[in-house]
Amino acid sequence: MDFFAMHRQPQPLLLANVWDAVSARAATEAGYTALATSSAAMSAMLGCEDGEGLDPDTxxxxxxxxxxxxxxxxxxxxxxxxxxxxxxxxxxxxxxxALGVVGVNLEDSVVHNGQRTLMETESFAQRLRAIRAALKVAGVRLFLNVRTDPYVLAVPAACHLAIQRGLRYAQHGADGLFVPGVTDEAEIAAIAEAVPLPLNVMCMPQLPAFGRLAQLGVKRISMGNSVLTALQQPLFELLRGIRQQQSFEGVFRHAGD
Known part of the structure; x- marks a missing residue:
């Protein structure tokens, strides 16, 4: 199925956020239909800071x-x-x-000296329009999923601002709207109803179940770096166990399961 069409299904597109070949293979074998990179996870894997700490060539x-x-x-x-x-x-x-990538996430916030701030709405919208125009001239078709960060930055009236920005971005070339941090059902429904773009939400402890998200109008669900984060403690426990027990028993404990 075309990647754009995946955002028009009754059930939300569940993306597996991956960071290396091992995680990409695992997600593929687990039956996912599409993958996404996580900048935070890839940066962590390579010992870089999130916020464009990873250089483009890498x-x-x-x-x-x-x-x-x-x-x-x-x-x-x-x-x-x-x-x-x-x-x-x-x-x-x-x-x-040219590598076969079908879409990108583009953020309306920037990080300077470890501090994330929102770009001015109209400035980002014009930047988005110019990027879309340049891609068209180059004959490049990519799904531009625009991430807006009022919730990430705990901005007052975050729902209203996300809607305001989403409407503007829809007019300037966005194909989807990514609102990380939103978990309230009423606010999710309000954004999905007001903005004429497929709504993307992200894994959070309070995020409703997938079936409920579908009812609220969500079309895409991301994991961010949550899976990699969840793996860190078991990895630490395994490595600590090897050292403390002076044995590899813990490595093979579940090998026969």
């Missing part, structure tokens, strides 16, 4: 490795775009498309 290398081990559609988290001008961003996106 990201391209790892995207190529992911594409080599899975046939599934892959969308890439490009954070704020890894480029000053819209033309530079579009040129970089063309390199991703």
């Amino acid at each position: 990201l391209l290398h790892w995207v190529a490795r992911l594409r080599a081990v899975t046939h599934l559609p892959l969308t890439v988290d490009i954070e704020a775009g890894y480029g000053g001008s819209p033309e530079a961003v579009a040129a970089w996106l063309s390199r991703l498309a």
